[in-house]
Amino acid sequence: MRIGVLGTGTVGRTLASALLSGGHEVRLGSRTTGNEAAVAWAASIGGPASEGTFADAAGFGEIVINATAGTASLDALALAGAELLAGKLLIDVANPLASSNDMPPTLTVCNDDSLGEQIQRAFPEVRVVKTLNTVTAALMVQPTLVDGAHAMFVAGNDAQAKSDVGELLQEFGWPASSIMDLGDITAARGMEMYVALRLRLWQTAGTDVLNVEVRAGG
Amino acid sequence: MRIGVLGTGTVGRTLASALLSGGHEVRLGSRTTGNEAAVAWAASIGGPASEGTFADAAGFGEIVINATAGTASLDALALAGAELLAGKLLIDVANPLASSNDMPPTLTVCNDDSLGEQIQRAFPEVRVVKTLNTVTAALMVQPTLVDGAHAMFVAGNDAQAKSDVGELLQEFGWPASSIMDLGDITAARGMEMYVALRLRLWQTAGTDVLNVEVRAGG
Numbered sequence: 001m002r003i004g005v006l007g008t009g010t011v012g013r014t015l016a017s018a019l020l021s022g023g024h025e026v027r028l029g030s031r032t033t034g035n036e037a038a039v040a041w042a043a044s045i046g047g048p049a050s051e052g053t054f055a056d057a058a059g060f061g062e063i064v065i066n067a068t069a070g071t072a073s074l075d076a077l078a079l080a081g082a083e084l085l086a087g088k089l090l091i092d093v094a095n096p097l098a099s100s101n102d103m104p105p106t107l108t109v110c111n112d113d114s115l116g117e118q119i120q121r122a123f124p125e126v127r128v129v130k131t132l133n134t135v136t137a138a139l140m141v142q143p144t145l146v147d148g149a150h151a152m153f154v155a156g157n158d159a160q161a162k163s164d165v166g167e168l169l170q171e172f173g174w175p176a177s178s179i180m181d182l183g184d185i186t187a188a189r190g191m192e193m194y195v196a197l198r199l200r201l202w203q204t205a206g207t208d209v210l211n212v213e214v215r216a217g218g
Numbered sequence: 219m220r221i222g223v224l225g226t227g228t229v230g231r232t233l234a235s236a237l238l239s240g241g242h243e244v245r246l247g248s249r250t251t252g253n254e255a256a257v258a259w260a261a262s263i264g265g266p267a268s269e270g271t272f273a274d275a276a277g278f279g280e281i282v283i284n285a286t287a288g289t290a291s292l293d294a295l296a297l298a299g300a301e302l303l304a305g306k307l308l309i310d311v312a313n314p315l316a317s318s319n320d321m322p323p324t325l326t327v328c329n330d331d332s333l334g335e336q337i338q339r340a341f342p343e344v345r346v347v348k349t350l351n352t353v354t355a356a357l358m359v360q361p362t363l364v365d366g367a368h369a370m371f372v373a374g375n376d377a378q379a380k381s382d383v384g385e386l387l388q389e390f391g392w393p394a395s396s397i398m399d400l401g402d403i404t405a406a407r408g409m410e411m412y413v414a415l416r417l418r419l420w421q422t423a424g425t426d427v428l429n430v431e432v433r434a435g436g
Contacts, residue, residue: 104404110411112324139435146435153415161312182418185323190415193328200400205434210245212430216423217357217364 002030004061006054006076008037011093011137012055012067016041018141020049022171031058031079054080063089063164066078070096070115074122086125089161091160092116092188093132093140095195105199107192116155116188129156129165130188134198136208141172143211150211152179180214222247222279224253224272229311229355234259238267238361240389247275249297274300281307287304288314288325288333292340299396303342303351307379310334310406311350311358313413323417325410334406336374347374347383348406352416354426359390368429370397373405398399398432408423 001024005016008030016026025048036053050060058064058080062132068076073094076086096108097117109115116130131154134142139145143152152174154162166179182191202208219242223234226248227271234244243266246256256269268278276282276298284295291312295303314326314333327333334348349372350358357363361370370392371423398407420426 081233087423092425104407106330109277109427111328146433148433150433151430155418180419180422187418188414189322193411193414194408196329196369196411198410200405201398201432201434204400205432207434210432212369212428212432214423214428215364215366215368215421216425216428217418 001025002027002062003058004057004059004064005067006057006064007069008035008041008051009067009069011140013037013041013157014137014141015067015093016025016049018172020045024048026050027057027060028051029054029080030183031076039198052191055084062089063091063168065091065092066119068094069087070094070100073115074118077119079122082125084122085123088126089164090123090126090128091132091165092128092130095133097161097195103199105196107195110189110193114186114188114192116179116185116192120157120185127156127158127161127163128185129154129158130185130191131155131165131169134191134194135211138146139209139211143173143178145209146211148213149178150213152208153182153187153191155182155185155191157214174204179184219243220245220278220280222275222277222282223285224275224282224298225287226253226259226269227285227287229358230283230353231255231259232359233283233285233311234267236265236390238263242266244268245270245275245278247272247298248295261405263328273302276302277399279306281309281386283309283311284337285311287310289316290291291333292336295337299412300341300343303341306344307382308337308341308346309350309383310333310337310346313351313410315413321417323414325413328407328411332404332406334403334410337405338375344375345379346403347372347376347379348403348409349373349383350405352409352412353429357429358425360397361391363427364429366431367396368431369395371400371409372397373400373406373409374401375402
């Protein structure tokens, strides 16, 4: 498939490279065409890899992935343009961290709202699915970096969109049994608020290559 | 040991009964002496079980447990009295849920503060340890209700207090290897914000007898 990835940071480039390895065509989008990281990335791969503006990537993709910083996501999506996004599956992997340096970290939206919901409200024609925001970039595309079963959450209002995301997650190596559908896009609140716990677990474990497995009894 | 448990709801009574089974003396405290649930609980057990006001329970306990509703905790602790609490270990197991019925749930404090921190600031002479708030009451005192290893977090500013809490947790059946010290009391933010995810997991799993295991790689 043709996939547009918005955001040229570690998360965007990691996802884009993994999607290319899976046989997809990928356009990496940034605020301005010719972004240094994006050009270097596309040149190093060639062929099915290209770069451009947010709008270029959004127009290119049958699926669009929001891998921008959470604080920049709504602006980036506005630059991509509602018309180019309309009807498409938008996979939102961002966390609304106020800063990547604050410890303890704070979120710019939480509790009674979430970035996932803000995006869905701002772009009602888009089918938003929140996922992957609960793990670090390397683990997103290589879940075997952590031994044993561990969970990947998805949330969104469109069942078919979540099913399509499940297939992409399985291409990345997530077993179907590890993919947990938490319901509608309001579940993005819990998925985003979990980042506060995850960053403490990172401090404790000494690595950000970590995740949780959910165990139910009864 | 003599332990005062503030709060006569399911959490308070479950903890109190488990502590009695472990050979401790327990006084259950509520807003007014003669609380119906507390009297019935104490009468059903006798001997090492007693009930009284928050101040009665706080004065009785060498250790005090806050098992009140999060929205009522600061008031309950004020009624218990700073003098009676001073120098003691206070185990805070509460979540600051605005309502137990809202879905999605919201917290009355989160992101840049937490109930655990509010309590520590309001009672600086108390050694606050946050723990057990990430699981349902039955699981707090019987971790084997969920198969396999799963995590119990502790956070607080006093290392000895966290060590003492670790011993109590082990009396409840938590293996030492499952107890994760997340650092100072600011880690209560992540532990409390996780409730938003946990309540969605409950919806998905169909049971609140659930918990997470933390897995780290690389």
